[in-house]
Amino acid sequence: MQAAPALANWHGLFDFRHLRTRMTVLYAALFALALLVVAVVAQVMIRAHAERSVRAELATSGSVYDRIWALRAASLFTSADVLARDFGFRAAVASGDRPTIVSAVSNLRARAGVANAFVIDGTGAVMGDGPADLRATLRTLPATFGNGRHDAVIATGSGTYRLVVAPIMAPVEIGRVVFAIPLDAAEMRALERLSAIPLSATMLHRRADGHWASRSGASVADSWPNSGIDRFVDGTIARDAATPKTLDLAGDRAFALAIPLAGRGTAPEAALLLSYPLDTALASYHSLQIGIALAGVMGLILMLLGSRRLASGIARPIAALDAAAKALEEGSRAELKVEGSDEIARLAESFNTMSAGILEREHRITHLAFHDSLTGLPNRTFFRQQLETAITRTAKLNERAAVLCLDLDGFKGVNDTLGHPIGDALLRQVGLILDDLASDGTVSRLGGDEFAIILAGRWEDDRPRALAQTILDRFRHPIAVDELHIASAVSIGIAVAPHDGPDGDALLKSADLALYRAKQDGRGVFRFFEPALDAAARRRRQLELDLREALFTGQFRLNYQPIFDLARDRIGCFEALLRWQHPSRGNIPPAEFIPVAEETGLIVAIGEWVMHEACRQAAAWPAHVRVAVNVSPLQFRNSGFSNIIVQALTRGGLSADRLEVEITESVFLDGENGVLQVLHQLRAMGVRIALDDFGTGYSSLSYLRSFPFDKIKIDKSFVDLVAQDPSSAAIVHAIVDLARALKMETTAEGVEDRDQLNELRDQGCSSIQGFWFSRPIEGDAVLAMIAGPMSAAA
Numbered sequence: 001m002q003a004a005p006a007l008a009n010w011h012g013l014f015d016f017r018h019l020r021t022r023m024t025v026l027y028a029a030l031f032a033l034a035l036l037v038v039a040v041v042a043q044v045m046i047r048a049h050a051e052r053s054v055r056a057e058l059a060t061s062g063s064v065y066d067r068i069w070a071l072r073a074a075s076l077f078t079s080a081d082v083l084a085r086d087f088g089f090r091a092a093v094a095s096g097d098r099p100t101i102v103s104a105v106s107n108l109r110a111r112a113g114v115a116n117a118f119v120i121d122g123t124g125a126v127m128g129d130g131p132a133d134l135r136a137t138l139r140t141l142p143a144t145f146g147n148g149r150h151d152a153v154i155a156t157g158s159g160t161y162r163l164v165v166a167p168i169m170a171p172v173e174i175g176r177v178v179f180a181i182p183l184d185a186a187e188m189r190a191l192e193r194l195s196a197i198p199l200s201a202t203m204l205h206r207r208a209d210g211h212w213a214s215r216s217g218a219s220v221a222d223s224w225p226n227s228g229i230d231r232f233v234d235g236t237i238a239r240d241a242a243t244p245k246t247l248d249l250a251g252d253r254a255f256a257l258a259i260p261l262a263g264r265g266t267a268p269e270a271a272l273l274l275s276y277p278l279d280t281a282l283a284s285y286h287s288l289q290i291g292i293a294l295a296g297v298m299g300l301i302l303m304l305l306g307s308r309r310l311a312s313g314i315a316r317p318i319a320a321l322d323a324a325a326k327a328l329e330e331g332s333r334a335e336l337k338v339e340g341s342d343e344i345a346r347l348a349e350s351f352n353t354m355s356a357g358i359l360e361r362e363h364r365i366t367h368l369a370f371h372d373s374l375t376g377l378p379n380r381t382f383f384r385q386q387l388e389t390a391i392t393r394t395a396k397l398n399e400r401a402a403v404l405c406l407d408l409d410g411f412k413g414v415n416d417t418l419g420h421p422i423g424d425a426l427l428r429q430v431g432l433i434l435d436d437l438a439s440d441g442t443v444s445r446l447g448g449d450e451f452a453i454i455l456a457g458r459w460e461d462d463r464p465r466a467l468a469q470t471i472l473d474r475f476r477h478p479i480a481v482d483e484l485h486i487a488s489a490v491s492i493g494i495a496v497a498p499h500d501g502p503d504g505d506a507l508l509k510s511a512d513l514a515l516y517r518a519k520q521d522g523r524g525v526f527r528f529f530e531p532a533l534d535a536a537a538r539r540r541r542q543l544e545l546d547l548r549e550a551l552f553t554g555q556f557r558l559n560y561q562p563i564f565d566l567a568r569d570r571i572g573c574f575e576a577l578l579r580w581q582h583p584s585r586g587n588i589p590p591a592e593f594i595p596v597a598e599e600t601g602l603i604v605a606i607g608e609w610v611m612h613e614a615c616r617q618a619a620a621w622p623a624h625v626r627v628a629v630n631v632s633p634l635q636f637r638n639s640g641f642s643n644i645i646v647q648a649l650t651r652g653g654l655s656a657d658r659l660e661v662e663i664t665e666s667v668f669l670d671g672e673n674g675v676l677q678v679l680h681q682l683r684a685m686g687v688r689i690a691l692d693d694f695g696t697g698y699s700s701l702s703y704l705r706s707f708p709f710d711k712i713k714i715d716k717s718f719v720d721l722v723a724q725d726p727s728s729a730a731i732v733h734a735i736v737d738l739a740r741a742l743k744m745e746t747t748a749e750g751v752e753d754r755d756q757l758n759e760l761r762d763q764g765c766s767s768i769q770g771f772w773f774s775r776p777i778e779g780d781a782v783l784a785m786i787a788g789p790m791s792a793a794a
Contacts, residue, residue: 716750
């Protein structure tokens with residue numbers, strides 16, 4: 001009873017009226033075709049690889065044989081030449097002393113380890129033991145073999161021999177010493193053992209009928225009638241190049257290499273044939289070929305089973321369409337996969353388009369519910385949701401959350417004077433500006449001219465303050481609205497979770513109170529809600545405000561610390577040091593206000609003032625005294641830095657060679673190209689460049705290679721222990737030697753006692769700087785110090 005449904009299933013599977021049948025047959029046929037192509041390509045590649053490997057080995061074996069024979073021929077020629085030059089031997093040959101000659105030849109043959117050795121006198125007589133036909137051939141041996149050769153391969157009736165000939169001179173040629181090495185089966189077996197593959201070596205010689213023959217006497221062409229061996233060897237001789245080729249040898253395909261051997265004349269009398277059967281070369285690939293075949297068969301079986309399974313599940317797209325329709329009904333969307341171009345595929349594509357349209361309209365409605373229609377920013381509802389999520393994550397994931405409430409100052413006047421359309425356009429511009437500046441936060445419009453920003457996740461302690469200051473700086477510039485430039489400012493209140501509020505309502509309330517305080521303090525500022533966030537933030541903000549005030553009211557001054565030239569025993573330079581005399585806080589150390597100036601960008605303006613002031617004061621010093629000015633990386637990378645140098649030198653009346661710009665390795669952190677361009681511009685002007693704090697960075701040597709500095713300043717950390725610590729002394733010594741090799745000066749910073757001075761002087765340091773010589777002095781005391789008695793040992 002159960003066999004009938006199973007039979008019906010198989011009958012339906014092979015019914016070509018069904019799509020599943022066509023798919024099964026199509027996939028199986030395509031897979032079989034692919035397997036066939038892969039098998040053919042694999043066989044071709046395997047055969048090609050085997051051919052390349054064997055051809056390379058044949059060529060290598062031939063080359064090895066040539067090199068070995070060349071070395072052996074040179075050795076035999078040397079042995080023969082030694083005998084040929086022997087005075088007693090030459091006398092015996094000249095006088096025809098046969099016993100002496102035969103004895104000498106016998107000894108020579110024993111020493112050289114060769115089968116045959118002969119002496120041919122001036123009359124053509126051959127002395128020495130050997131086959132008769134070989135001796136007869138030697139009587140007709142030419143005087144030379146051409147091209148200065150001393151060896152040749154000849155073929156005689158008794159065998160093939162390689163001859164090595166050395167002339168006997170007294171002072172003209174009176175005879176020759178000849179070695180004859182038989183190229184027999186033993187020689188061929190020795191050659192075969194030199195190869196990494198089991199090749200066969202055969203010595204061929206040309207018969208009188210023109211065919212090439214082996215030592216068996218039979219023609220190779222007769223033994224291998226279809227091999228084309230005669231054409232192969234003759235073609236190799238004509239091309240003067242040995243190239244491996246596939247030939248039919250002994251009924252099998254084989255790789256062969258013919259090496260013509262130079263004879264007595266221009267035409268070779270013998271050739272070396274190296275061969276390797278193709279079947280042997282391919283034997284190592286049989287397992288791979290069997291594996292490919294088995295994999296193909298197994299793949300075909302699996303493909304048939306998979307195709308049947310795919311055909312059996314052809315109704316699944318209908319089920320997927322039903323599930324997607326139910327999901328759409330419930331308010332979500334399931335994307336159908338569109339395959340092919342049949343009715344089901346077209347239905348799936350139409351369904352996807354319809355569901356996408358429905359969900360897009362729903363998303364638009366949702367967006368309007370959670371976003372401000374004027375600016376497109378999230379509205380108060382969305383803001384509250386995001387704020388609650390951020391506060392929850394602060395407790396669970398140890399993250400942080402902060403709220404910045406912003407209010408435009410004087411926005412009502414914009415609406416009253418320019419109209420609401422301009423006011424709306426201004427609000428849109430403000431939204432765009434805030435969204436751009438707070439790329440790591442969520443910007444929302446809470447209503448009217450009030451905006452808010454959520455900072456969530458992991459950020460630095462100073463991030464809320466830095467963002468608030470960035471916003472204030474941006475709003476100090478007029479905003480372009482419809483060809484109008486509207487001056488606007490913003491007040492900001494900041495609250496940080498969880499200290500300023502455990503939930504969204506409390507945190508937002510704290511930020512509003514901080515905003516109210518900012519407006520009370522004069523608008524256009526930011527305020528933190530909690531003093532616990534704190535006095536440091538307030539002091540930092542106040543320090544920034546005081547820095548701006550100090551720059552405009554002239555609270556800065558310069559002190560100068562002398563740099564003593566040890567070679568000339570005089571002051572050669574003064575380093576300009578910035579000092580800030582605050583009207584209420586007194587002298588503020590540079591270590592406290594310089595980082596703030598760099599973070600806020602004020603260092604550019606402060607550095608410009610320092611450069612101008614230093615050049616102005618240094619112009620009154622003696623011509624041999626330079627002024628050194630430290631330059632911040634931010635100031636150095638400013639596009640107008642070179643122009644500032646030119647203006648400072650021009651207005652101060654100082655020659656460029658008396659200005660020394662000190663930079664640190666940190667200027668290279670953003671790349672060398674722009675930095676090197678500015679350095680070369682300064683060098684072209686005549687300004688000296690010093691690399692400060694050398695050895696405390698990461699790639700000092702690469703910077704010295706990239707740009708030839710005028711001076712290297714050795715950091716105080718190496719100088720402190722230079723007189724007590726051998727390693728510090730070694731480092732200083734290495735730096736001084738390096739600078740001397742690169743034709744650079746060296747200045748040791750932080751010299752504070754006589755032992756340090758003596759050690760640095762012994763090391764060859766160019767100049768010193770530190771409290772041992774002088775502390776920084778006021779600018780009006782420089783001339784007096786220069787005019788007074790000076791000594792580094794004082």
